[in-house]
Amino acid sequence: MVRVRPEAQKGCTAGETLSLPDVAWAEDMAKLTWALAHPARVRIVRLLLNRTSCICGEIVEEMPLAQSTVSQHLKILKETGLVQGEIDGPRVCYCINKEAMAKLKKLIADL
Amino acid sequence: MVRVRPEAQKGCTAGETLSLPDVAWAEDMAKLTWALAHPARVRIVRLLLNRTSCICGEIVEEMPLAQSTVSQHLKILKETGLVQGEIDGPRVCYCINKEAMAKLKKLIADL
DNA sequence: CGATCGTATCGTATATCGACGATAAACAGT
DNA sequence: ACTGTTTATCGTCGATATACGATACGATCG
Numbered sequence: 001m002v003r004v005r006p007e008a009q010k011g012c013t014a015g016e017t018l019s020l021p022d023v024a025w026a027e028d029m030a031k032l033t034w035a036l037a038h039p040a041r042v043r044i045v046r047l048l049l050n051r052t053s054c055i056c057g058e059i060v061e062e063m064p065l066a067q068s069t070v071s072q073h074l075k076i077l078k079e080t081g082l083v084q085g086e087i088d089g090p091r092v093c094y095c096i097n098k099e100a101m102a103k104l105k106k107l108i109a110d111l
Numbered sequence: 112m113v114r115v116r117p118e119a120q121k122g123c124t125a126g127e128t129l130s131l132p133d134v135a136w137a138e139d140m141a142k143l144t145w146a147l148a149h150p151a152r153v154r155i156v157r158l159l160l161n162r163t164s165c166i167c168g169e170i171v172e173e174m175p176l177a178q179s180t181v182s183q184h185l186k187i188l189k190e191t192g193l194v195q196g197e198i199d200g201p202r203v204c205y206c207i208n209k210e211a212m213a214k215l216k217k218l219i220a221d222l
Numbered sequence: 223c224g225a226t227c228g229t230a231t232c233g234t235a236t237a238t239c240g241a242c243g244a245t246a247a248a249c250a251g252t
Numbered sequence: 253a254c255t256g257t258t259t260a261t262c263g264t265c266g267a268t269a270t271a272c273g274a275t276a277c278g279a280t281c282g
Binding site: 167168171178179182183185186198200201202203 | 226227228229230231232
């Protein structure tokens, strides 16, 4: 995501303030925060947290968005790991991945 | 940022799970998380937190990005309120806005 | 005043996001 | 098997993000 200029290599090998592990850490953090970087996704996460367990396409009902758009946001939340979805007959139940949530909270808290 | 379809009005006035305050809250959250939704900005924030007080364009030195790009990211961080910048002679000193950071941390922790 | 240094902004190109409608795919029930 | 329901994916379009170089701005120093 971040293009690295050639001359930046020098700095990295010389023990800079931001060493290589920090880069990975920053990307981790960015990935997780990006998952919440849209009101719709924030609302979806909040919704799932409210109902303790999981929900299916009721989410669509609660959102002022088209079904396909909600599905896209759910896909993003799944890809970042914040949300899990398991098939339950004809529908799909989504629920929060508590580990991922904990990781996010810890990352932010430890800032 | 979120386009609201006309028929969604009905749901909002009927006391939905996601009432209007939640919408504002979600946008608040999204705005703050979006500030950290890029590795470069995460690294800048980390950098500023490390050095307790403020820094100027040393940030550019630490980043593998062009000066103008870093300036853009700093602008975003300023707009979201996470970072403050004050002119110090010929250069500009940036520092973390602790209140905004606290707000972000609280929002995430209270999820 | 003019030169220089540090920073911000402009202009631009490319990539990605976010939204939608339409369509496909998976499953349950008749 | 057919049908209806639920969810995912595709294709598209406008808006925005991200990156850069070039340039403008502002302050300090000679």
